[in-house]
Amino acid sequence: MSETIHIQEVEGLKPSVSLLEERWRIFKRNRLAYASYLCLLLLLIVAVVGKVLTRWIIVFDPQTVRLPEKFLPPFTPFTSTITPQEDAPAFSMYLMGTDELGRDVFARMLEGTSVSLTVGFVAVGISVLLGIFFGGLAGYYGKKKLAFISVDTLIMRFVDIMLCFPTFFLILTVVALLPPSIYNIMIVIGLTSWMGTARFVRAEFLALREQDFIAAARSQAIPGWRIIFVHMVPNAIAPVLVSATIGVATAILTESSLSFLGFGVQPPDATWGNILADGKQFIFDAPWITFIPGFTILFVVLAFNLCGEGLREAFNPKLKEGA
Amino acid sequence: MTRFIVKSIGQRIVLLFFISIISHSIVHLAPGEPSLVDPSNPRMKAEDIQRIRAAFHLDEPLHTQYVYWMKDLFTAQLKSFKDNQPVLKKIWDRFLNSLPLFIVGTLITWFLAFPVGIQAALNRGSVFDKVGTFLSYALISIPGFFLSYICIIFMVKTFNVPVIGMRTFGLEDAGFLFRSMDRVWHWTIPAFMSAVAGVAILSRYVRSQMLEVINQDYIRTARAKGLSEDAVIYRHGLRNALLPFITMFGLTIPGLIGGSVIFETIFAWPGMGRLGFEAILARDFPVILTLNFISAILVLIGTLVSDILYAVVDPRIKF
Numbered sequence: 001m002s003e004t005i006h007i008q009e010v011e012g013l014k015p016s017v018s019l020l021e022e023r024w025r026i027f028k029r030n031r032l033a034y035a036s037y038l039c040l041l042l043l044l045i046v047a048v049v050g051k052v053l054t055r056w057i058i059v060f061d062p063q064t065v066r067l068p069e070k071f072l073p074p075f076t077p078f079t080s081t082i083t084p085q086e087d088a089p090a091f092s093m094y095l096m097g098t099d100e101l102g103r104d105v106f107a108r109m110l111e112g113t114s115v116s117l118t119v120g121f122v123a124v125g126i127s128v129l130l131g132i133f134f135g136g137l138a139g140y141y142g143k144k145k146l147a148f149i150s151v152d153t154l155i156m157r158f159v160d161i162m163l164c165f166p167t168f169f170l171i172l173t174v175v176a177l178l179p180p181s182i183y184n185i186m187i188v189i190g191l192t193s194w195m196g197t198a199r200f201v202r203a204e205f206l207a208l209r210e211q212d213f214i215a216a217a218r219s220q221a222i223p224g225w226r227i228i229f230v231h232m233v234p235n236a237i238a239p240v241l242v243s244a245t246i247g248v249a250t251a252i253l254t255e256s257s258l259s260f261l262g263f264g265v266q267p268p269d270a271t272w273g274n275i276l277a278d279g280k281q282f283i284f285d286a287p288w289i290t291f292i293p294g295f296t297i298l299f300v301v302l303a304f305n306l307c308g309e310g311l312r313e314a315f316n317p318k319l320k321e322g323a
Numbered sequence: 324m325t326r327f328i329v330k331s332i333g334q335r336i337v338l339l340f341f342i343s344i345i346s347h348s349i350v351h352l353a354p355g356e357p358s359l360v361d362p363s364n365p366r367m368k369a370e371d372i373q374r375i376r377a378a379f380h381l382d383e384p385l386h387t388q389y390v391y392w393m394k395d396l397f398t399a400q401l402k403s404f405k406d407n408q409p410v411l412k413k414i415w416d417r418f419l420n421s422l423p424l425f426i427v428g429t430l431i432t433w434f435l436a437f438p439v440g441i442q443a444a445l446n447r448g449s450v451f452d453k454v455g456t457f458l459s460y461a462l463i464s465i466p467g468f469f470l471s472y473i474c475i476i477f478m479v480k481t482f483n484v485p486v487i488g489m490r491t492f493g494l495e496d497a498g499f500l501f502r503s504m505d506r507v508w509h510w511t512i513p514a515f516m517s518a519v520a521g522v523a524i525l526s527r528y529v530r531s532q533m534l535e536v537i538n539q540d541y542i543r544t545a546r547a548k549g550l551s552e553d554a555v556i557y558r559h560g561l562r563n564a565l566l567p568f569i570t571m572f573g574l575t576i577p578g579l580i581g582g583s584v585i586f587e588t589i590f591a592w593p594g595m596g597r598l599g600f601e602a603i604l605a606r607d608f609p610v611i612l613t614l615n616f617i618s619a620i621l622v623l624i625g626t627l628v629s630d631i632l633y634a635v636v637d638p639r640i641k642f
Contacts, residue, residue, distance in 0.1 A: 161338055165346070165619065170346075172584065176604070179354065256466045260468045261600065276466070294465075297469070301465075302464040305460050306460060
């Protein structure tokens with residue numbers, strides 16, 4: 001008996017193309033979005049490789065200071081006789097020039113790739129987790145009463161309160177008051193950007209809660225947390241992940257704005273934001289220190305935005321037809 | 324209608340109360356006190372710090388400090404830690420500086436975004452639409468200060484536009500017209516730069532709204548009865564597409580403080596955002612808290628105004 005049901009499940013009910021594959025096909029058709037997706041994959045590899053190289057291989061050391069070699073333009077071969085040979089940059093050439101302390105901008109950009117992406121991903125990870133948690137609580141346990149107000153009202157009022165704060169000003173206040181640390185920046189950006197996700201998840205949960213498969217799960221006395229995380233979250237996650245892609249872009253931009261005001265990731269850690277912010281003082285003497293990180297941020301954030309928008313269109317085909 | 328307004332004002336006052344409590348606790352619980360701003364100053368002795376702490380009630384429990392803050396704020400007695408000036412007057416002065424920049428920036432945003440968005444929607448898939456879409460993504464992807472620096476270099480070299488401060492020094496005796504023109508000349512780049520991101524975002528919204536409206540049945544009806552294309556687009560289409568932007572207009576008001584920190588720092592513009600930034604650097608708690616409070620009030624007023632306008636403009640909404 002159980003075997004026949006099993007066979008039916010495998011052979012009789014399986015659609016020819018799964019939902020995910022179909023979405024993926026729609027996404028691939030959007031060439032700009034697909035190209036940015038490939039660029040982002042490449043960037044991820046660069047970030048990992050860069051982390052490994054700058055950490056363990058001495059020629060890529062982004063913190064080596066070579067004062068006689070400062071402000072060299074890109075593609076200058078290493079010819080100095082004063083600087084010891086073991087401090088020579090990779091490939092004996094300053095691929096992206098040097099900065100005001102003679103540090104190799106190429107090595108710093110490599111290190112910055114992993115740091116900037118980490119800031120983006122961790123901040124967005126925090127905001128997505130918080131958003132799912134609060135949105136899920138409001139959506140699933142919304143009708144429960146706590147004393148005189150329902151859980152839903154309580155959480156959504158809290159979301160309203162959080163939305164009233166001027167986000168950037170709040171981030172700046174907290175980051176400036178706390179001791180400077182890269183973790184504080186990630187946490188603060190994450191803590192101030194979960195409200196959109198919470199609203200998404202709540203709306204999805206309100207719709208999902210009434211569906212038959214949830215009623216079935218409930219009738220089997222499956223505990224609430226299991227229904228939420230195993231049955232509901234996977235069904236509500238697609239729009240969340242789409243907005244998370246764009247959230248990474250926003251987090252990278254926020255970090256660079258903070259760096260510009262002097263409250264970003266502190267040296268000696270390099271991020272694209274603080275290379276750019278340091279370089280701006282020398283924009284006339286050494287424009288490459290400004291333009292290289294500036295355009296890198298532009299292209300990467302653009303890739304995240306285009307990729308996110310492509311995913312949004314793929315997962316919400318109504319947008320494509322209507323718009 | 325009156326009941327609705329009274330009820331939403333009541334709700335907002337409750338929200339405001341909680342906002343003030345949360346912001347007060349965030350600022351006061353974070354490490355770093357006003358008395359510790361300059362720890363290496365040899366003239367700051369322990370008893371001086373003690374005197375400062377007593378004068379600003381920093382030794383009192385948190386809720387007492389909150390009551391002091393609220394009482395001083397509403398009796399307009401609140402003084403800045405930094406220079407002992409009344410906070411409200413300081414903020415008002417800076418507000419008057421920020422306001423023209425904000426108004427000009429908003430005007431540029433709305434007057435550019437609508438034509439671009441409508442044009443893109445009407446010619447969907449054309450070169451204009453594709454270039455516009457790509458450009459707007461590029462403009463929201465570039466760090467604002469990086470774009471400003473490129474723009475400053477280019478504009479100053481080509482057009483000789485001033486980029487620092489609000490007016491040229493030494494022009495105090497010049498004629499009124501000349502001084503006003505000097506002011507306007509100083510607005511141009513800061514207002515334009517703060518409008519760029521807004522144009523990019525808003526034109527995308529206008530485009531998708533227009534597209535949605537254009538596919539509606541009543542547009543087909545309007546065409547079928549033989550109206551001219553302009554009448555169809557602007558009288559029947561645009562009017563209906565405009566509705567959601569009432570909400571957006573209400574939400575731009577808080578940009579007066581939060582969005583302007585970066586641009587006011589770049590262009591040395593003595594506005595509210597910069598005041599907030601300076602206050603943060605000096606741990607000037609009353610100014611930080613009051614700015615936060617005012618911007619929360621602005622958000623709440625913005626949403627209230629957009630709710631009411633929505634009800635006035637859209638006859639389908641009933642209370």
